[in-house]
Amino acid sequence: MNLKINGLDDLDLQILEILIKDSRTPYLEIARKCHVSGGTIHVRMKKMEDLGIIQGTKLILDNSKLGYDVCCFVGIYLNKASSYNKVLEELETIKEIVELHYTTGQYSVFAKVICKSISDLQNLLVNKIQVIPEIQRTDTFISLSQPIDRNIQL
Template identity: 75%
Template sequence: MSIVVNSQLDDLDLQILDILIKDSRTPYLEIARICHVSGGTIHVRMKKMEDIGMIKGTKLMLDMPKLGYDVCCFVGVFVDKNSSFSNVMDEMSKIKEIVELHYTTGQYSVFAKVVCKSISDLQDILMHRINTIIGIQSTDTFISLSQPIDRNIKL
């Protein structure tokens, strides 16, 4: 099943994105060879997708356990009132172990992904850094046991 992403993208753009989703380090000339177009065409298409905000740069994906960050968890945050939301987001953004922060619907106001070195580090982060933020009413923590799927959507 193919997903219509943006009316400004055509089949070649989607093919380029699929190649880059599989391996973002694929050289432009290799993409051009696979797509049967020139390297210049790939450069132009990439620039277009960057200009319209479809591609937001590149990032390095780290193997966190190999760096000593063995605990991954998700923290559901109850914010006490809407006026506290900005302060909560600002303060949580200062905690380096929070690697994702989402404003959500449903039970929680905010959902955070946290990586840390140990359960005792997690306890410290929760007790002394997250739960002390003014505006946080309470939190629920879910420890990830494994991550069997880690992928981008296929276009």
């Protein structure tokens, strides 16, 4: 590859490729695949954590098996762009919002929401999101399936 991206070399990218496929791969197995020592992998992992490239670990849940069957996206129109920080503070308190993006284009804010049911979604929209005074209106898109869910491929 011979690429230098944000201080990463070929070995760092090779480590990331292995971890993207299976983030639970032990350091010694990564070392074996990369033909280096386990200590080298440890040092490289620490470097990538310090650079903010690797940002901890994450537990991935099957939401539907926990009773959360509705995944949707909510496009949020703000009355004024200057009210973004105030709206963000309010939206951060809503546990059903699992992702939030400040965007260009039609919506000021785009949220990914997970709910147990359509009636819970309706309650969320009417009683938690649309009551925020700085929000003009919302558009909601229900996800029917998620055929692709992956990290960036290096």
